[in-house]
Amino acid sequence: MMKPILAALLAASPMVVLAASWENVPLVDRTCADTAKDAPDDHPRDCLLQCASSGYEILDHGTWVALDEAGDEKAVAALKATHRKDHIRVDVTGERTGSVIHVTSLAIAR
Numbered sequence: 001m002m003k004p005i006l007a008a009l010l011a012a013s014p015m016v017v018l019a020a021s022w023e024n025v026p027l028v029d030r031t032c033a034d035t036a037k038d039a040p041d042d043h044p045r046d047c048l049l050q051c052a053s054s055g056y057e058i059l060d061h062g063t064w065v066a067l068d069e070a071g072d073e074k075a076v077a078a079l080k081a082t083h084r085k086d087h088i089r090v091d092v093t094g095e096r097t098g099s100v101i102h103v104t105s106l107a108i109a110r
Contacts, residue, residue, distance in 0.1 A: 021093040022058055022101075024109040027075060030054040033064050041087045045079055048088060052076050058092060058101070065096065071103030082108045 026040035029051035036043040040059055048056075056075045057064040067075060071094065078090065089109040094101045 019093075019095050021091070022060060023091045024089045025058040025060060025092065027056055027058055027088050027090045028064075029056055030066070033057050037064070041089070043088070044086045045082065045084055045088055048079050049076070052079075058090065066100045067092070067106070068094075068100055068102045071101060071106055074103055074106040078106060078108050084108070 026036075026043075027048065028036045028040050028043050029048050031051040031054040032043060032047060037059070052072070052075075055069075055072045056067045058067065059065075071092070075090070079088065082088070091105075091107050091109050092101060092103055093105045094103040096102075
């Protein structure tokens with residue numbers, strides 16, 4: 001009797017949600033992610049702001065992971081507040097579901 005209940009519970013939650021933090025990771029807009037992958041620190045702040053409507057991703061161990069809409073908004077605010085011209089790295093906390101981070105906080109890394 002327990003096996004059908006367990007199977008039903010597992011089927012009802014196919015995605016695993018993991019709370020996590022990412023520190024000092026490159027931030028790149030989705031438009032330029034593929035071209036910036038080899039040198040994300042060279043990607044300029046001006047382009048990050050110009051391409052804001054495409055959304056943002058962070059580079060996590062060689063894989064791009066998208067930020068959710070709230071993360072995109074936090075990224076724009078952080079980019080507008082910094083004077084850095086490039087080498088834009090961030091500290092992010094949130095829950096990762098699949099290939100998207102549901103961001104609770106984002107700040108420019110020190």
